[in-house]
Amino acid sequence: MISGIKPSGKPDLALVFSEVPATAAGAFTTNLVQAASVIYDRELLKRRESVRAIVVNSGNANAATGEAGYRAVLDTARLLADLLAIEPEEVLVASTGVIGVPLPVEKIQAAAPQLVADAAADGSERAAEAILTTDLVRKQCALSAVIAGKTVHVGGIAKGSGMIHPQMATMLAFITCDCAVAAPLWRQIVRRAVDRSFNQITVDGDTSTNDLLVALANGEAKNSLIDDPHSPQAELLEQMVTAVCIDLAQKVVRDGEGATKVVEVQVKGAADDAAARQIALTVAGSSLVKAAMFGNDPNWGRLAAAAGRAGVRFDPEKLAIRLGTFALMEAGQPLVFDRAAASHYLKSAPTVVVFLQVGEQAGTGTAWGCDLSYDYVKINAEYTT
Amino acid sequence: MISGIKPSGKPDLALVFSEVPATAAGAFTTNLVQAASVIYDRELLKRRESVRAIVVNSGNANAATGEAGYRAVLDTARLLADLLAIEPEEVLVASTGVIGVPLPVEKIQAAAPQLVADAAADGSERAAEAILTTDLVRKQCALSAVIAGKTVHVGGIAKGSGMIHPQMATMLAFITCDCAVAAPLWRQIVRRAVDRSFNQITVDGDTSTNDLLVALANGEAKNSLIDDPHSPQAELLEQMVTAVCIDLAQKVVRDGEGATKVVEVQVKGAADDAAARQIALTVAGSSLVKAAMFGNDPNWGRLAAAAGRAGVRFDPEKLAIRLGTFALMEAGQPLVFDRAAASHYLKSAPTVVVFLQVGEQAGTGTAWGCDLSYDYVKINAEYTT
Known part of the structure; x- marks a missing residue:
């Protein structure tokens, strides 16, 4: 979706939406200098286990923007929540792009109705495109497996080509899964998968103010809830999530700035x-x-x-x-x-x-x-x- | 001095010699993979407070060479000690250059008599030249000041143009001083000076297997022994050593591989x-x-x-x-x-x-x-x- 935040006029707005509340796990930059959306999402996921939407813009990182930047994140969450008929607390926000300039909420406001209208089950490719900045290629991955008699899907999109590039880039990843899984276990699985994938890639050793991964599991596969970390089901789910994360992380490295191998x-x-x-x-x-x-x-x-x-x-x-x-x-x-x-x-x-x-x-x-x-x-x- | 260890035939052997025992302080690479000379010097300075000589070759790093490499260091110390009529325990050894090949002691043996004969009070420039590898320029610094009525000198030479360059480079520095100073205080002064200078420079973030600094203070200035860390004399001496180290460290950075500023x-x-x-x-x-x-x-x-x-x-x-x-x-x-x-x-x-x-x-x-x-x-x- 094109909101016009990117001066190039390229797609710069994406929405990840779950029709039912999805158990959410997040991993955030360890940089002390953090974008407003990172601060917001981290706090939100401390308070609640599930969300339903993630809105991402790739034109403005909304970092080093102080209180005005934080208010812009709150406003963005609120306006998406209104359009999706959900609570503002169910909306996560992610950003990448220019830093030092508060997010132009009016552009998101103008584009959001169409963004919501365009949301579709097969929209992953468009979303993978809309989150890119200096990336040369889209980064997507999807896997499915049968867990306890039900087919479970794990998919993901990512962007990033330098670990940091403050005025135009960052590392973002969004993982979706239809498995029913207990929140503490899901968070453990995601943390371990991130430790073995995104935390193990390096393009230039720099970390961004905006690095963020969010993983949603919404239970739509209708499997019986996985909550035992020692069960074979939990192990298989962790393998799937890890495999998707490693695939996306490798794609980020392969697209690393100037990389030939x-x-x-x-x-x-x-x-x-x-x-x-x-x-x-x-x-x-x-x-x-x-x-x-x-x-x-x-x-x-x-x-x-x-x-x-x-x-x-x-x-x-x-x-x-x-x-x-x-x-x-x-x-x-x-x-x-x-x-x-x-x-x-x-x-x-x-x-x-x-x-x-x-x-x-x-x-x-x-x-x-x-x-x-x-x-x-x-x-x-x-x-x- | 040219021993022939360097295939280029450039100067590759240097000697730092004090006619009287000199209080010695060392700083060594924190890399786990350490050259034989680093292991030897570190152990020696744990056992004793003073030495009289440092022999340096810049053609062979003598790293990843196992027991044969360590024996080569012992042989080098012994043969220099014989020529200088001092104890082997009074000789430190430093190396840089090709790794994976034990030090060719026979070449040092052949060149050592001339090396000793050439030793001179004004030999700093030749030594500064002989320790270089890929460096473009010599790195020297000298300072003097009056401490408690006596003129005290601090001088230094250094080499390095990448923090590491395992097959041809490393960071070496040798500081000499004629001050009379108690060993514990001298070691504290040197450690603090290194922390503010050589430990604060970066060319590429890599550390070498051979990084080493040795600082000698031989008391020939005939000042009354400085042993109180809180005395103005100790403070002035520390300022001098720090200034020399910062100057040399900056020269290493300025000569950094490919550096334009x-x-x-x-x-x-x-x-x-x-x-x-x-x-x-x-x-x-x-x-x-x-x-x-x-x-x-x-x-x-x-x-x-x-x-x-x-x-x-x-x-x-x-x-x-x-x-x-x-x-x-x-x-x-x-x-x-x-x-x-x-x-x-x-x-x-x-x-x-x-x-x-x-x-x-x-x-x-x-x-x-x-x-x-x-x-x-x-x-x-x-x-x-």
């Missing part, structure tokens, strides 16, 4: 999963590793050194490193390998896999990053000049 | 100095801030967002940002400013000053970084291919 870093043998994830994310986020990946350089030294500064204890004498099928290091010592072939692998694989074994414990984790290219510098240096 | 980030009003330093370092290290600086883009949003993710609590509603003399933000809200003039400031100032006021408390801190240029990517992507 995705780098998947797998870590095994750490003390626990969180430690493994931290090592993986540090390696994926290292500027020197990213530049080496861009240059197709199988540089085991940079991989080892990045792992070593992750802030997680491991025995460097046990470190083993593989790049695709090429073994680069074993027991902390470099190996002889076919450098040209490894470089060719880096050049040709759309997703490069880096594998690090850091010990013999059970912790595993994966992170996804992209390479650091001339175009990243170009996109981010020549933004306003 | 130095960015000095000053933070005031934080809960304490450590918090202020952390915010300053996060802002100086943000890829998006660095790219904006390269593009001469006075992007307050990226500065605010980077401050907000530093992991330090402050009230974003109190955030004020200045760029040189341009006020960009006040009380968390953007201001109207002359964008073209601010961009021109970014283009023309050799050191760009970013100032952030994050509250009204007493904590202050400064960090230095450089911009992120096409050349950084080029230097680090095309290293081996």
Whole structure:
């Protein structure tokens, strides 16, 4: 939907609507500088377990806007609630775009009746389009599975191409699911899925003022309520949500500013999963590793050194490193390998896999990053000049 | 001195020697993957307070080399000790260069007699040259002041152009001082100086396996021993050491790979100095801030967002940002400013000053970084291919 908030005249308004109250879970930026909508949504989801709508605009981030910005969020929720005949407390608000300017509620007000009228079960593609800013491609994913005799669906849309790009971008994701699931369990599932997906991707190490994920589960699949975290049903649902989140997160990385390849870093043998994830994310986020990946350089030294500064204890004498099928290091010592072939692998694989074994414990984790290219510098240096 | 460890045939061996035992303080990389010389020096300085020599080679980092590498360090210390007629325990060893290959002690052995014969009071410039790898310029600094009636000198040399560059670079610094100072106080002074200088610079966020600073104070100024941390003498000495360290650290940043400008980030009003330093370092290290600086883009949003993710609590509603003399933000809200003039400031100032006021408390801190240029990517992507 086009409200005119974006000067380009591209679609900039989207609505996610559930005809029945949907159990809601949210994940929000950890940045201290937070957009008004992030503050609003976080508070709202502390007070209540369910919502029915999310309204998203991609033209104005409504960050660093003080009280005027917060009032604009309240006004937006109220006007959508009126049109949808629900309570304002049932509407979440998400924003991305220009910062430092309060949300122009009048433009949302003018466009909202049509936005509501256009809402449709098959509207995911249009919504995926309307939330984009500098993204080159839409990011969508859908899965279904039979849980306890009922077909359950999990779908999602996301946007983001730099982890932050304050005047024009951010990372947003919306997950919808028709499963009946208890709120505490749903929130736990979503938190764990986010920890293994969106919290494990890095484009440039910067986090936005507007980063936000909301996941809704509305029970329309009519399955019997899942509320036992140890049940196979809960496990399957978590796998579905995690898979959708990982797929969307990888699509964000692949669309990373200037990226020519995705780098998947797998870590095994750490003390626990969180430690493994931290090592993986540090390696994926290292500027020197990213530049080496861009240059197709199988540089085991940079991989080892990045792992070593992750802030997680491991025995460097046990470190083993593989790049695709090429073994680069074993027991902390470099190996002889076919450098040209490894470089060719880096050049040709759309997703490069880096594998690090850091010990013999059970912790595993994966992170996804992209390479650091001339175009990243170009996109981010020549933004306003 | 040229030992031939560097294939280029450039100077690659340096010696720092004190005719009398010198009180020694060290600061070492926090990377888990550590060069043999770092492990050796750290252990040695736990056992003893004084040393007399530091031997440095800039052709071979001797990292990821296991026991053979450690033996090479012991052999190097022993052979220098023999030539200098001191104990092996009085020799520290520092290395940078290729990793994964044990130090070729035979080359050091062949060159060492000449290295010792060439040692001279005015040899600082040659030493500053011999420790370089990818650096474009030598980094030296010297200061003197009268402390309690005696002239005291503090000098230093450093190398580094990426925080890490495992196959060819690292950050090394050697500080010499002729002051008589008690060992515990000297170590405290050096630690505090390093925290305000070398620990506050960032080129790419990566730390090396070989980063090391050693500071020697040999008492040849014949001043009466400084041992009271609260004395004006101790304060003046700390100011001198800090000034030398900051000067050298800034020179490392200015020589940062691909850097076209130095960015000095000053933070005031934080809960304490450590918090202020952390915010300053996060802002100086943000890829998006660095790219904006390269593009001469006075992007307050990226500065605010980077401050907000530093992991330090402050009230974003109190955030004020200045760029040189341009006020960009006040009380968390953007201001109207002359964008073209601010961009021109970014283009023309050799050191760009970013100032952030994050509250009204007493904590202050400064960090230095450089911009992120096409050349950084080029230097680090095309290293081996």
